[in-house]
Amino acid sequence: xxxxxxxxxxxxxxxxxxxxxxxxxxxxxxxxxxxxxxxxxxxxxxxxxxxxxxxxxxxxxxxxxxxxxxxxxxxxxxxxxxxxxxxxxxxxxxxxxxxxxxxxxxxxxxxxxxxxxxxxxxxxxxxxxxxxxxxxxxxxxxxxxxxxxxxxxxxxxxxxxxxxxxxxxxxxxxxxxxxxxxxxxxxxxxxxxxxxxxxxxxxxxxxxxxxxxxxxxxxxxxxxxxxxxxxxxxxxxxxxxxxxxxxxxxxxxx
Numbered sequence: 001x002x003x004x005x006x007x008x009x010x011x012x013x014x015x016x017x018x019x020x021x022x023x024x025x026x027x028x029x030x031x032x033x034x035x036x037x038x039x040x041x042x043x044x045x046x047x048x049x050x051x052x053x054x055x056x057x058x059x060x061x062x063x064x065x066x067x068x069x070x071x072x073x074x075x076x077x078x079x080x081x082x083x084x085x086x087x088x089x090x091x092x093x094x095x096x097x098x099x100x101x102x103x104x105x106x107x108x109x110x111x112x113x114x115x116x117x118x119x120x121x122x123x124x125x126x127x128x129x130x131x132x133x134x135x136x137x138x139x140x141x142x143x144x145x146x147x148x149x150x151x152x153x154x155x156x157x158x159x160x161x162x163x164x165x166x167x168x169x170x171x172x173x174x175x176x177x178x179x180x181x182x183x184x185x186x187x188x189x190x191x192x193x194x195x196x197x198x199x200x201x202x203x204x205x206x207x208x209x210x211x212x213x214x215x216x217x218x219x220x221x222x223x224x225x226x227x228x229x230x231x232x233x234x235x236x237x238x239x240x241x242x243x244x245x246x247x248x249x250x251x252x253x254x
Contacts, residue, residue, distance in 0.1 A: 060171025186243030
C-alpha cells in the first residue's frame with residue numbers, strides 16, 4: 001500500500017495553520033537562500049516557479065559591493081580557502097565554486113553539486129558573514145576531484161521596494177520582502193511581476209490556510225494533480241500585461 005504524502009509547501013502551510021492559527025498574511029514571508037546574481041527556484045504548492053532575483057536595479061533585491069581583493073584556490077579532494085580577516089563593513093562573502101573534474105563537490109552547510117563532465121558545474125552565491133568561517137571555507141570533494149573556489153568579501157544592502165501609481169509595492173522577494181507585485185520571468189522570457197494574491201490563489205497558498213486536516217490538503221492536491229494555472233505577468237504599473245506565468249505540474253516557468 002502506498003502512503004500518500006503532502007508536498008513540502010502544503011506540509012509547512014498546514015503545520016502553520018494547525019499550530020499557530022490564522023495570522024495576517026502580510027506578516028508571512030517567502031524566503032530564499034542568501035543568493036545573488038542567479039535565478040532562484042521557489043517551490044510553491046508543489047510547483048516550481050522561476051523568480052527573477054539578484055538584478056542590481058530590481059527593487060527589493062540584494063545588492064553587493066565588493067570589498068578587498070578576490071582570492072581563488074584550486075584544490076583536490078578536501079581543502080579550504082582562507083580569505084583572511086574581514087574588512088570593515090563586510091557583511092558577507094561572495095563565492096564561486098567550479099568543478100574541474102567529474103565528481104561531487106560542495107561546501108558543508110551551503111550545498112553541493114554533482115559534476116558529470118570536466119568543467120560542467122559552476123555555482124555562485126553570497127553567504128552571510130555569520131553563516132561561514134571566512135578563514136576556513138572548506139570544500140569537500142571526492143578524492144582526486146579538482147575544483148576552484150573564488151571568494152571575496154562584500155557589503156550587502158537590500159534595495160527598497162518600488163511603489164507604483166496605484167500604491168502597490170513591487171520588487172524581488174529574495175531580500176525577504178513580500179511586495180504586492182513579485183518579480184518573475186514570464187514564459188515568453190520577459191521580466192515582469194505577478195500579483196501576490198493571484199500567485200497565492202494559483203499555487204495553493206490561499207487554499208492551504210483553510211485546511212484543518214491532512215486529508216483536506218491531500219484532497220486538494222489530488223484534485224489539482226497534473227493541472228497548471230496561468231496568471232498574468234504585469235509591468236511594474238500592475239496593469240500592463242507582458243505575458244503569462246505558469247504554476248503547476250502541467251506547465252514550465254522560466
